[in-house]
Amino acid sequence: xxxxxxGTSPHxxxxxxxxxxxxxxELSLLVCAVLICVYGYVAVGLARNGAVPQDVAGYxxxxxxxxxxxxxxxxxxxxxxxxxxxxxxVLLNGxxxxxxxxxxxxxxxxxxxxxxxxxSTLGVALFIAAVxxxxxxxxxxxYAYLSVTAALALLxxxxxxxxxxxxxxxxxxxxxxxxxxxxxxxxxxxxFAAYLAANRGALTHASRLIRKLQLPTGRVLGPxxxxxxxxxxxxxxxxxxxTSLLFFGLFVVMLYVATGRIGWIAVGLLLASAGAFAVGxxxxxxxxxxxxxxxxxxxxxxxxxxxxxxxxxxxxxxxGLLGTGLGLGHSVLIGFATKSDFILATAGEELGLVGLxxxxxxxxxxxxxxxxxxxxVRDPFGRLLAVGLxxxxxxxxxxxxxxxxxxxxxxxxxxxxxxxxxxxxVTNWVIVALMIRLSHSARAxxxxxxxxxxxxxxxxxxx
Amino acid sequence: xxxxxxxxxxxxxxxLLALLVNAARLQVVDAxxxxxxxxNRRADIVRYAQPRGDILVDGKxxxxxxxxxxxxxxxxxxxxxxxxxxxxxxxxxxxGTSFVEHAEDAVLSGTDPLLAPLPxxxxxxxxxxPGGDVATTVRASVQEAAYRGLAGRRxxxxxxxxxxxxxxxxxxxxxxxxxxxxxxxPEVARAWAGLNGADAQPMLxxxxxxxxxxxxxxxxVTAAAALETGVVDDMDAPTRTPEPYLLPNTRTxxxxxxxxxxxxxxxxxxxxxxxxxxxxxGVRVGxxxxxxxxxxxxxxxxxxxxxxxxxxxxFDTDMSPDQLALSSIGQFNTTATPLxxxxxxxxxxxxxxxxxxxxxxxxxxxxxxxxxxxxxRAYREAMTPVTAQRLRELMVRAVEEGTGKNAxxxxxxxGGKTGTAQHGIDNSGLPYAWFIGWAHAHDAAQPAVAVAVxxxxxxxxxxxxxxxxxAAPIARAVMEAALWDP
Numbered sequence: 001x002x003x004x005x006x007g008t009s010p011h012x013x014x015x016x017x018x019x020x021x022x023x024x025x026e027l028s029l030l031v032c033a034v035l036i037c038v039y040g041y042v043a044v045g046l047a048r049n050g051a052v053p054q055d056v057a058g059y060x061x062x063x064x065x066x067x068x069x070x071x072x073x074x075x076x077x078x079x080x081x082x083x084x085x086x087x088x089x090v091l092l093n094g095x096x097x098x099x100x101x102x103x104x105x106x107x108x109x110x111x112x113x114x115x116x117x118x119x120s121t122l123g124v125a126l127f128i129a130a131v132x133x134x135x136x137x138x139x140x141x142x143y144a145y146l147s148v149t150a151a152l153a154l155l156x157x158x159x160x161x162x163x164x165x166x167x168x169x170x171x172x173x174x175x176x177x178x179x180x181x182x183x184x185x186x187x188x189x190x191x192f193a194a195y196l197a198a199n200r201g202a203l204t205h206a207s208r209l210i211r212k213l214q215l216p217t218g219r220v221l222g223p224x225x226x227x228x229x230x231x232x233x234x235x236x237x238x239x240x241x242x243t244s245l246l247f248f249g250l251f252v253v254m255l256y257v258a259t260g261r262i263g264w265i266a267v268g269l270l271l272a273s274a275g276a277f278a279v280g281x282x283x284x285x286x287x288x289x290x291x292x293x294x295x296x297x298x299x300x301x302x303x304x305x306x307x308x309x310x311x312x313x314x315x316x317x318x319x320g321l322l323g324t325g326l327g328l329g330h331s332v333l334i335g336f337a338t339k340s341d342f343i344l345a346t347a348g349e350e351l352g353l354v355g356l357x358x359x360x361x362x363x364x365x366x367x368x369x370x371x372x373x374x375x376x377v378r379d380p381f382g383r384l385l386a387v388g389l390x391x392x393x394x395x396x397x398x399x400x401x402x403x404x405x406x407x408x409x410x411x412x413x414x415x416x417x418x419x420x421x422x423x424x425x426v427t428n429w430v431i432v433a434l435m436i437r438l439s440h441s442a443r444a445x446x447x448x449x450x451x452x453x454x455x456x457x458x459x460x461x462x463x
Numbered sequence: 464x465x466x467x468x469x470x471x472x473x474x475x476x477x478x479l480l481a482l483l484v485n486a487a488r489l490q491v492v493d494a495x496x497x498x499x500x501x502x503n504r505r506a507d508i509v510r511y512a513q514p515r516g517d518i519l520v521d522g523k524x525x526x527x528x529x530x531x532x533x534x535x536x537x538x539x540x541x542x543x544x545x546x547x548x549x550x551x552x553x554x555x556x557x558x559g560t561s562f563v564e565h566a567e568d569a570v571l572s573g574t575d576p577l578l579a580p581l582p583x584x585x586x587x588x589x590x591x592x593p594g595g596d597v598a599t600t601v602r603a604s605v606q607e608a609a610y611r612g613l614a615g616r617r618x619x620x621x622x623x624x625x626x627x628x629x630x631x632x633x634x635x636x637x638x639x640x641x642x643x644x645x646x647x648x649p650e651v652a653r654a655w656a657g658l659n660g661a662d663a664q665p666m667l668x669x670x671x672x673x674x675x676x677x678x679x680x681x682x683x684v685t686a687a688a689a690l691e692t693g694v695v696d697d698m699d700a701p702t703r704t705p706e707p708y709l710l711p712n713t714r715t716x717x718x719x720x721x722x723x724x725x726x727x728x729x730x731x732x733x734x735x736x737x738x739x740x741x742x743x744x745g746v747r748v749g750x751x752x753x754x755x756x757x758x759x760x761x762x763x764x765x766x767x768x769x770x771x772x773x774x775x776x777x778f779d780t781d782m783s784p785d786q787l788a789l790s791s792i793g794q795f796n797t798t799a800t801p802l803x804x805x806x807x808x809x810x811x812x813x814x815x816x817x818x819x820x821x822x823x824x825x826x827x828x829x830x831x832x833x834x835x836x837x838x839x840r841a842y843r844e845a846m847t848p849v850t851a852q853r854l855r856e857l858m859v860r861a862v863e864e865g866t867g868k869n870a871x872x873x874x875x876x877x878g879g880k881t882g883t884a885q886h887g888i889d890n891s892g893l894p895y896a897w898f899i900g901w902a903h904a905h906d907a908a909q910p911a912v913a914v915a916v917x918x919x920x921x922x923x924x925x926x927x928x929x930x931x932x933x934a935a936p937i938a939r940a941v942m943e944a945a946l947w948d949p
Binding site: 253260305306317328330333353364375383 | 464465466468470471474475479481482485489493496498500503589
């Protein structure tokens with residue numbers, strides 16, 4: 001269905017010099033990314049057993065084929081896409097697989113890497129499907145309200161399932177478990193982008209002056225408060241501080257980008273801090289996280305031994321500048337969630353500050369390319385969607401990386417691409433697929449559609 | 464919207480910078496402090512990740528390592544643990560290390576720079592070389608003879624090679640098996656508590672960490688002082704000592720356990736252990752010269768390391784004449800470790816010089832390469848060679864026809880001195896029996912061994928007889944092992 005709608009767009013090459021497609025650059029970067037991951041895999045084997053792992057060829061080939069298929073999809077369906085996006089995603093995903101494989105050696109017989117590889121394959125499949133089938137991102141704007149309904153349903157669903165590690169964010173059916181909140185992020189970004197693109201004018205101009213501070217009127221404030229309530233609801237009902245922080249941050253950033261109104265940020269921060277304070281003081285789960293953050297070594301002083309955060313900080317410190325080398329650290333001391341929430345500690349310990357900074361910079365580059373696609377896209381929905389998707393990655397990286405390094409209170413969240421977690425990997429591949437789509441639109445020689453009235457359908461759905 | 468997107472980009476950049484700065488703070492600035500946190504187990508994990516180097520006796524390891532497969536992977540094991548415990552000490556994952564295990568810990572655990580062929584590269588790669596081996600100077604036959612001789616009685620034996628300072632035996636009894644302390648867990652804690660709480664103090668290294676009043680064995684030092692200062696010129700001349708001899712400025716007589724001490728010569732006094740004569744000579748030598756001579760033998764040195772620290776033997780430096788008189792026969796506040804008394808014998812046997820006692824012969828890397836070789840070093844000049852030669856004669860007489868007959872050995876010249884020291888309130892404790900001596904094979908250029916034996920709970924019938932009765936046979940067995948066994 002998406003294909004037919006998008007098919008209406010004209011695809012004739014424009015006259016004049018065509019911008020370079022840079023697919024060759026992408027391919028060579030992909031080769032580098034795959035080689036780095038294979039090298040990491042070999043390094044783990046050499047460090048642990050003194051021998052190259054036997055399945056290194058299969059592993060390298062698997063990752064290589066995935067990268068190649070994704071590359072082909074981009075080459076065929078989004079030839080003008082940013083050449084950095086896909087290699088960064090492949091590198092981060094491959095690095096995550098190496099780290100999980102490395103941690104599997106400590107937690108035998110419990111192995112997570114094979115499942116993660118399957119999930120990565122599924123993620124790449126979805127990526128290929130999204131890049132291949134979605135000819136024009138603007139189609140998504142039509143499904144704004146379907147998106148938000150689905151997102152809310154996904155968010156609410158885990159409340160009916162038992163809590164895992166204090167948070168009600170999982171749906172478990174037999175052996176299979178997934179985090180619906182992950183998928184909800186993308187859907188919410190689509191909804192926010194569509195809603196804000198359609199109501200930009202009203203939100204920008206309708207305001208009331210209170211002591212020189214321009215505040216929005218009650219009518220447009222409604223949805224904002226609604227989102228805030230949903231975030232707080234998620235926090236209270238699911239005890240998931242990270243996700244609620246992410247949703248709210250995402251909304252505030254997109255609201256600001258759409259309207260350019262500082263007042264929104266003021267309101268946002270006010271609401272966020274009020275909500276955080278109220279929940280922080282009322283909810284023991286959240287309260288203890290803040291206490292841990294303020295004094296990570298309290299457990300040691302009390303004779304209970306180091307807590308998870310202290311162990312995580314020990315791991316980072318043990319890495320120093322250059323790291324212990326892959327396979328030679330002891331981040332497994334952290335206990336549970338070493339492969340998911342605390343995966344970064346393993347990277348920090350074994351790759352050192354140099355490796356950790358490189359990973360941060362990779363994320364930074366990914367976000368920067370996403371935002372630059374947003375600058376290049378011509379329609380407001382596309383721009384806001386690009387900002388939203390980039391913000392999801394930026395905020396998520398900041399919240400979890402800041403959490404495990406003691407910068408901010410720790411909230412459970414997967415590190416995009418690196419961490420163990422099927423839902424997260426699949427979602428991230430979809431995010432990158434959408435970024436590829438948007439960057440293709442931004443860089444393609446001819447704007448795919450000239451009319452800016454593309455958001456009309458969204459408005460129609462609303463009525 | 465372009466402007467606001469740029470603002471969003473700036474926000475993302477700020478977040479990125481915050482992460483980078485915080486990571487640098489954590490991994491570089493705070494790293495040493497966090498690495499040193501006692502709750503951080505990484506140092507222990509790395510330490511026990513590889514087998515510990517071995518301690519060798521006669522070129523054969525008396526220690527081992529076993530792979531437990533636990534988090535702290537390798538655990539220390541001991542072959543003949545109780546026999547060598549005073550030498551090796553323990554290496555516990557719970558309670559740290561002691562003695563050679565402690566003094567050479569860096570070598571044994573692989574952190575010593577001596578072991579790294581390329582130090583800078585090792586720092587960079589964080590590789591830790593395998594632990595090195597520590598070869599001791601101890602000789603198994605001598606050590607075993609001493610351990611057998613004590614047979615579980617409380618006491619200690621120290622034996623050194625006079626010409627080099629090599630420690631040939633270091634035995635403390637009763638002993639313990641350091642193997643019990645190697646690992647972690649409740650049974651180790653129980654063993655530790657049991658050993659520390661035991662009345663017999665099995666973990667006390669009596670040979671170097673316990674000081675005893677040396678009693679008559681100290682008379683060798685007093686005799687050396689008398690000869691060196693010229694108080695006595697002719698060893699066989701009478702010493703003008705009355706019987707009974709009253710302690711200076713007191714009415715307290717100093718009893719002798721033997722007859723014929725009135726006005727006896729120095730030779731007779733050493734041979735038959737006359738308290739009165741030696742106390743009299745000590746007082747005539749004077750405090751300053753007695754202190755100087757004692758110091759020359761190694762007393763009052765808190766800094767002696769072999770490489771483990773040795774408790775300082777004591778000869779008071781501020782005393783009244785009556786206290787000096789008692790000190791001169793090894794009573795009052797005079798105390799000595801068995802190793803110190805072995806050095807006294809060594810000084811006589813070695814011609815007046817004392818070589819620095821040492822326990823570690825060489826350090827080798829795991830591949831067998833020599834990393835460090837120790838050799839003889841000067842420690843003290845106790846007396847002139849002439850005085851040493853005269854004291855040799857006195858000590859030989861004590862063994863051949865005096866109190867130390869039980870130490871005589873066929874085929875070797877043996878010199879010795881017995882001693883029995885009173886202790887406890889009003890001398891109520893069982894006396895300590897001493898024997899110090901040396902042996903020189905007739906066909907050898909150098910004396911083979913100097914030894915000191917102390918038996919704490921010798922059942923004493925009469926002063927000196929217990930020194931000759933309990934301690935001398937042990938000393939003879941030790942000297943025989945040093946003389947004849949490979």
